[in-house]
Amino acid sequence: MKRGVVEAVTVVIAAVVAFPLYWMVLTALKPEAEVITADPRPWTLTPTLDSFTRALTVQSFGRYLVNSLVVALVVVLLSLLISFLAATALTRFRFRTRTTLLIMLLIVQMVPVEALTIPLFFMMKSVRDVVPVFGLNHLGSLVLVHLAFSLPFSIWMLRGFVAAVPVELEEAATLDGASRFRFLWQVLFPLVAPGLVATSVLAFIHAWNDFLFAKTFIISAAENQTLPLALQVFVKPDQNDWGAIMAGSTLMTIPVLLFFIVVQRRLVAGLAGAVKA
Amino acid sequence: MNARKGDGRIAYALLAPALLVLVGLMGYPIYQLVLISLFDYGQEQVSGGAPLIFLGVGNYATLLSDAKFWSVLGQTLGFAAVCVVGTLLVGATLAVLATRVRTWARTVLFLAALGAWATPAVAGSTIWLFLFDANFGFVNELLGTTGFSWTFDKWTAFGLVAAQVIWCSFPFVMVTLYAGIKAIPGEVIEAAALDGASTFRTARSVILPLLRPILIVVTIQSIIWDFKVFTQIYVMTNGGGIAGRNLVLNVYAYQQAFAASEYGLGAAIGVVMTALLLVVTLGYLRALRKSGEEL
Numbered sequence: 190m191k192r193g194v195v196e197a198v199t200v201v202i203a204a205v206v207a208f209p210l211y212w213m214v215l216t217a218l219k220p221e222a223e224v225i226t227a228d229p230r231p232w233t234l235t236p237t238l239d240s241f242t243r244a245l246t247v248q249s250f251g252r253y254l255v256n257s258l259v260v261a262l263v264v265v266l267l268s269l270l271i272s273f274l275a276a277t278a279l280t281r282f283r284f285r286t287r288t289t290l291l292i293m294l295l296i297v298q299m300v301p302v303e304a305l306t307i308p309l310f311f312m313m314k315s316v317r318d319v320v321p322v323f324g325l326n327h328l329g330s331l332v333l334v335h336l337a338f339s340l341p342f343s344i345w346m347l348r349g350f351v352a353a354v355p356v357e358l359e360e361a362a363t364l365d366g367a368s369r370f371r372f373l374w375q376v377l378f379p380l381v382a383p384g385l386v387a388t389s390v391l392a393f394i395h396a397w398n399d400f401l402f403a404k405t406f407i408i409s410a411a412e413n414q415t416l417p418l419a420l421q422v423f424v425k426p427d428q429n430d431w432g433a434i435m436a437g438s439t440l441m442t443i444p445v446l447l448f449f450i451v452v453q454r455r456l457v458a459g460l461a462g463a464v465k466a
Numbered sequence: 467m468n469a470r471k472g473d474g475r476i477a478y479a480l481l482a483p484a485l486l487v488l489v490g491l492m493g494y495p496i497y498q499l500v501l502i503s504l505f506d507y508g509q510e511q512v513s514g515g516a517p518l519i520f521l522g523v524g525n526y527a528t529l530l531s532d533a534k535f536w537s538v539l540g541q542t543l544g545f546a547a548v549c550v551v552g553t554l555l556v557g558a559t560l561a562v563l564a565t566r567v568r569t570w571a572r573t574v575l576f577l578a579a580l581g582a583w584a585t586p587a588v589a590g591s592t593i594w595l596f597l598f599d600a601n602f603g604f605v606n607e608l609l610g611t612t613g614f615s616w617t618f619d620k621w622t623a624f625g626l627v628a629a630q631v632i633w634c635s636f637p638f639v640m641v642t643l644y645a646g647i648k649a650i651p652g653e654v655i656e657a658a659a660l661d662g663a664s665t666f667r668t669a670r671s672v673i674l675p676l677l678r679p680i681l682i683v684v685t686i687q688s689i690i691w692d693f694k695v696f697t698q699i700y701v702m703t704n705g706g707g708i709a710g711r712n713l714v715l716n717v718y719a720y721q722q723a724f725a726a727s728e729y730g731l732g733a734a735i736g737v738v739m740t741a742l743l744l745v746v747t748l749g750y751l752r753a754l755r756k757s758g759e760e761l
Contacts, residue, residue: 196571199563203578209593209633210581212604216596227612229604271483278480282473290481297492299747301694303716304736307723308498309491337491340484369476398586400697405724417588421701431596438589445584453580456641 210442216435217241224432240432241440244423250437252412253419258444260328260415261396264335268392269385271336272343273351277373279344280351281359298341302334306405309334313406326410334402339392346391350384351377386455390448397445416441496740503733512729525734534710535718535735542693542714545624549692552632554685557639564644576641583637587697594630595702617703620711627702627712631695639684646680647673686750690743696720715739 216224218236223229244250279291310325317324323333354377362372378385400417407413420441423434449456503525510516529535560579564572585593598605600615617623650673658668674681696716703712706721713721715735723732 192567195563196567199567199571199575202560202563203575206575206633207578207581209590209597210585212597213589213593225602227601228607229602231604271487274480275484278477282477282480284474284477287477295750296744296747297488299690299743299750300492300496301716301736301739301743303694303696304719304733304739305492305495305499306720307502307729307733307736308495310724311498311502312495333487333491337487340487341492344484394584394586398588398697400588400700401720417586417697420588420592431599431602434592435596438585438592441589442585445586446581449580449584450577453576 213435213438213442216431217439219432221432240436243430243433244436244440247433248419248422248437250416250419250440253414253416254440256328256413257397257416260331260335261393263332264339264396265389265392267332267336268339268343269389272340272347272388273378273381273385275340275344276347276351277377280348294341294345298345302338303401306401309402310405325406326408326413328413330406331396331399331402331415335392335396335399339395343388343392346388347381347384350381354380383455386452390452390456393448394445499733499736499740502729503737505730507730507733509727512727521730525730528731529734529738538713538715538718545628545695545714546689546692548628549631549635549695550685550688552628553635553639553688553692556632556636557684558643560636560640561643561647564640565647579637579640582633585634587634588701590630590634591698591701594626594633598626618708620707623703623707623712627698630698630702631692635688635691639688642680642684643677646677650676682750682753686746686753689746693743
């Protein structure tokens with residue numbers, strides 16, 4: 190086949206893949222009458238921000254956006270720090286339980302976290318009386334579960350990046366008089382940056398997308414809901430406010446999309462590195 | 467790092483935060499899950515109004531003799547299989563396509579895929595629902611089938627959810643495989659061409675074996691993800707479809723526990739799911755060992 194034909198096919202496929210997103214933004218910008226019509230048009234001549242206004246005022250999406258951001262960012266920061274330390278321990282140190290721990294990590298990665306909703310619900314219920322912030326109806330409970338679920342994968346992924354840093358570098362650093370911890374933070378940490386980026390993207394998405402745990406843990410504190418839950422509030426039988434739902438979906442997708450575009454190159458490199466390792 | 471005295475102690479110090487979180491929030495809940503599954507654990511037990519009754523394998527016996535459980539299990543496996551095969555086919559085809567085009571076309575394709583990948587599951591589910599809406603959906607307008615409800619019939623509903631799942635999960639496969647193909651040294655392919663191998667032969671005998679480890683990783687990841695789909699089913703079929711026709715194990719366990727207050731039964735479903743996925747994990751470990759990966 191000619192390269193031009195292949196490229197044309199590629200562009201058509203890309204358009205199909207991107208179409209739902211186009212439709213989301215378009216619907217969010219259409220006036221309500223154009224949204225609820227039996228023959229929807231794939232364009233609009235009268236774009237308006239009404240749907241966004243409704244999403245932000247009627248359902249206070251801003252509040253939920255902040256909640257989601259807080260949860261996701263705290264999870265990313267903690268998970269990066271903890272998994273970097275653990276990955277370093279598992280790659281650059283030799284100790285007796287090392288292999289056992291690695292196999293355990295692989296196994297917990299496969300545990301269907303959704304199945305743990307029931308015991309975690311009861312745990313968060315009892316935690317509420319001791320440390321409210323980490324109990325039911327508080328964002329801390331979400332931070333805890335997402336941290337736990339992103340750690341095994343993050344550690345596993347970072348391992349490859351830490352292992353790829355040559356041992357000679359550490360010997361050189363030691364000769365120069367650097368302590369182990371200085372080496373850890375000033376040499377190793379920057380060198381595994383692509384791995385950290387890839388890991389943080391996956392941890393962020395995991396926490397940002399969560400619907401199940403937010404639904405289970407945030408039961409009666411409307412002010413502590415996250416975006417996926419808030420979006421569901423709009424969906425009512427027979428009287429969906431599609432414009433506002435699509436505006437909400439747009440608001441929810443933009444942060445992740447920005448994150449992705451910013452780290453795009455490093456993400457590809459990171460995935461390749463993780464797979465190679 | 468070179469082995470030094472006191473290595474073990476430093477290693478454990480570095481591991482401590484991770485171990486604390488994992489034991490507390492994964493290890494202990496797994497133990498609790500098994501424990502709860504052995505009891506008659508309902509609303510009255512939760513509120514302390516009735517004593518706990520130890521059932522042993524009672525909940526499991528109830529499940530295994532329940533036709534509903536078997537049909538949900540079958541549906542879960544079938545649904546996951548369709549999603550995995552679809553995701554891999556689309557992802558692999560587009561990865562190969564991406565190697566055949568100039569940078570600008572590849573960038574366009576990757577940006578579109580990144581968009582699908584970045585869309586949160588709840589948002590993606592609602593967008594697809596709206597696109598396929600009976601009265602206001604663009605797809606019905608396009609097909610001239612206005613008024614047709616895609617979510618009413620069991621199979622079109624499953625098909626719609628599967629399409630959405632494939633849409634948001636093929637990018638991972640595509641990007642990973644693309645990176646893998648790019649990592650194959652050009653000389654290897656040139657050597658094959660010099661030896662007179664056809665494109666197909668090169669793909670089958672040279673590229674595919676080199677990609678095997680990556681293919682195994684993405685396949686297993688897809689199996690694990692698609693077997694556990696919750697959000698899409700829950701949002702798109704409104705909690706498992708009319709009369710629960712579109713249930714998968716995850717949603718079924720959730721409904722049993724939090725809607726019917728049958729926590730013991732829900733936990734038993736969770737244990738069964740975990741056991742099934744552990745079997746897959748063992749297969750994964752064996753595959754990794756075969757492909758020569760060192761732990």
